[in-house]
């Protein structure tokens with residue numbers, strides 16, 4: 001593992017600020033569908049859509065057999081519901097064909113890279129989504145790179161300018177202290193939502209200001 005002082009410091013500073021997290025683990029397929037719903041929306045709309053979907057269709061078999069229009073209606077609050085409902089059906093059919101059941105529990109026995117490669121073979125499942133499933137349903141020591149983690153990694157200079165989100169994931173993962181990845185991910189989300197926001201970051205309140213390499217950071 002390559003040590004990265006700035007990442008090690010950020011892990012500790014953000015844990016002091018936001019704490020260490022314990023989350024309610026979902027089964028991997030539930031986590032996958034929840035993460036699909038989270039694309040381009042906030043947590044509240046994602047959760048409302050997920051709960052309505054589960055109310056309308058208590059089993060994944062029922063979702064798989066439902067009309068796309070009915071799924072679309074159930075998940076409308078998550079946005080992009082036409083695209084998400086169509087993908088969900090394709091993914092559930094793929095899961096059923098690949099694993100012989102509506103479960104992706106078989107990935108429990110796979111190493112991270114193999115599981116990510118398999119899951120991302122499906123359109124609509126990117127590296128971030130696959131890493132979220134592994135980290136939060138299967139306790140793998142991974143830090144998925146979403147829009148917040150990507151932006152912060154660029155600003156703090158953990159990766160070169162213009163590095164893609166996927167390349168950022170591969171670059172920073174080996175530099176994160178062992179057993180800290182998932183909490184680090186959740187704390188980066190909080191930091192990205194509250195301080196290092198996409199627009200008008202609150203650099204004056206930033207505990208990582210001295211490490212920040214972003215040319216547009218505000219003076220304090």
Ligand code: SF4
Nearest residue numbers: 196201203206209212
């Ligand atoms: S100084 Fe500003 S841009 Fe840099 S990490 Fe902190 S909040 Fe983000």
